[in-house]
Amino acid sequence: MRRLRPVAMTGTPRPADALPLAGSGTVWWREALADGALRAAGDLPAEVRDRLSDPRPDLCGVPADRPLVMGILNVTPDSFSDGGAHYALEDAVRRARGMSAEADILDIGGESTRPGAKPVSVQAEISRVVPVIRAIRGSGIATPISIDTRKAEVAAAALDAGADMVNDVTALRYDPEMAALVAERGVPVCLMHSVADPETMQQNPRYDDVVPEVFDHLAERMAAAEAAGIARDRLIVDPGIGFGKSMAHNLALLRALALFHDLGAPVLLGASRKRFIGTIGGAEAGPDRMPGSVAVALHGAAQGVHILRVHDTAETRQALRLWGALGGTEEGQNHGA
Ligand code: 9MG
Numbered sequence: 029m030r031r032l033r034p035v036a037m038t039g040t041p042r043p044a045d046a047l048p049l050a051g052s053g054t055v056w057w058r059e060a061l062a063d064g065a066l067r068a069a070g071d072l073p074a075e076v077r078d079r080l081s082d083p084r085p086d087l088c089g090v091p092a093d094r095p096l097v098m099g100i101l102n103v104t105p106d107s108f109s110d111g112g113a114h115y116a117l118e119d120a121v122r123r124a125r126g127m128s129a130e131a132d133i134l135d136i137g138g139e140s141t142r143p144g145a146k147p148v149s150v151q152a153e154i155s156r157v158v159p160v161i162r163a164i165r166g167s168g169i170a171t172p173i174s175i176d177t178r179k180a181e182v183a184a185a186a187l188d189a190g191a192d193m194v195n196d197v198t199a200l201r202y203d204p205e206m207a208a209l210v211a212e213r214g215v216p217v218c219l220m221h222s223v224a225d226p227e228t229m230q231q232n233p234r235y236d237d238v239v240p241e242v243f244d245h246l247a248e249r250m251a252a253a254e255a256a257g258i259a260r261d262r263l264i265v266d267p268g269i270g271f272g273k274s275m276a277h278n279l280a281l282l283r284a285l286a287l288f289h290d291l292g293a294p295v296l297l298g299a300s301r302k303r304f305i306g307t308i309g310g311a312e313a314g315p316d317r318m319p320g321s322v323a324v325a326l327h328g329a330a331q332g333v334h335i336l337r338v339h340d341t342a343e344t345r346q347a348l349r350l351w352g353a354l355g356g357t358e359e360g361q362n363h364g365a
Contacts, residue, residue, distance in 0.1 A: 034069055034080055035060045036286035038331055040355050045070065050083040051093040053355050055286050055332035057081070079292035084334055085261040087216060088172030088192040090132045092294050094357045095329040095348055098174065099131030099341040100300065103138050103156045120160045121167050128171035130345040133193075135337060136160060136186070137176030141197050143230040143270075143303075153182045158189045165190035174218070180205035187213055197222050197271060199249040200256070207256035218264040218296050218335075219249045223272030233272045239284045242267050246291055264335065266296040275304045282324065285331035297328040298337035314339075322347045329356055 034047075034057045042048060045068035046056035057080050058066040069077065084092040103120055124134055138156030139148045148156075161173055175186035176195040180203045183194050192215060199219035200207045210217045221242045223233060235241050246265045253263055265288060267281045278299075288295050299305065301317040309320035318340045325336045325344050329351055338344045348356075 033060050034058070034072055034076060034290060035066060036289060037066075038286055043068075047072070047077060047081050048358075049286075049289055049332045050081055051358055052332040053357050054330045055289065080289060082292075084294040087264070087294060087335065088133060088174075090172065092334045094352065095325075095333060096132040096335045097130060097341050097345055097348070098133040098135050098296070098335050098337040099127035100337060100339050101127065101134050101136045101160075102140070103136060103160050104140050105156075117159055117163050121163050121169075124160075124164045124169055124171075125167070127341045128169050130341040131171060133172045133174050133335070134164070135174040135176050135195055136191070137195075138182070139177065141176075141226045141271075143226060145226045147225070147227070150179055150181045153177065153179065154185045157182065158185050161186055161189040161191055178202035178206070180209045184209055184213075187215065193217065196220065197268065198225075199246070200253060201249075207253060207258065210253075210262070211257035214259070214262065216262045216264060217253065217258065218266055219246060219253060220266040220296075220298075221245050221249075221268035221271065226271075230272065233274055233277060235277060238273070238277045238280050239287065242281060243288065243291070246288070250291060250293065260293070263293045264296050265291050265293045266298065269297065269299045270302040270304070275307060278302075278304045282327060285328060285333060289332055294334035295332070296335040296337060297325070297333045299324045299328070300336075300338040300340070318343055326351050 037056055037058055038054050040054055042056045046058060047069040049055040057069040059069045059072055060066055090096060101124055127134060136157055138153040173191040174193045174195045175183050175191040177183050178196050178198045194210055194215060195218040196206060197220045250263055254260055269278050300321040301314045305317045305320040306312055311317045322343055325338060326347055328336055329348060
């Protein structure tokens, strides 16, 4: 019977004849046949099998064999104590220290990407993030740092100050210099799906079919990154929850997350405290959305997501520990009885 395509499935226990996603106890693959039946993925071409099931590369030196927690550290003026620059810096380092107890990576950003947010200048953004990164490194915190920016000059200054990777919500499309910078520095980069820019992105987002359109966009951005000289094993992909998406789009993407492993790169999910969590969960204020955010993070982990970008690092880590012990990761399955 003619072979059609690999199909990502989730659930435990994994059937013995299914092809596993490396490191995951819950994501596995079947092969869809022309008559719609699903069978073991044993006959898929070797290249496809490898893309689906090969272990993902280490991320900033951290093995990606369990869901990693990326702690969000925003350094916009409204994020810290208003006692002056010195106190703001101390505050940022204290938060970084607290987060790094449970986070594998810290994501530091100086320009808000919330819907409706206004852009800030390169110099303003550098003056927000660079002193914080220097102070974090100066205080001996060694947790890998991701710089959340779409601007090459900001990324370069942050990498010089001690950051280890780039998180670009425009997938290298905003600044024509960004791809060359990432290629030259050889650092990992997160390519996130977005439409338009933060100021206008939530104005009537439209797709014919959101999941394949986001998938194809990410495949195209991976190809563009490779064409610019960025090694494939430096790429991370992200469906961009909330970036030019309605509630229905966000939910469709979250349900289909496992499909994105077919891109052959680690998958990052950022849903923490976003509006749809407040709407569905009945929580207006950001911090009140923590329980819903943890629920979505666990859903992401069950779909094999490699990096969870979250505000509430300790709560997310605790939930993941329990989830792992109950069989969520290959490592967790070996947890003593
Ligand atoms: C900066 N930022 C805000 N939301 C994000 C998300 O969902 N993913 C990534 N990679 N970055 C985000």
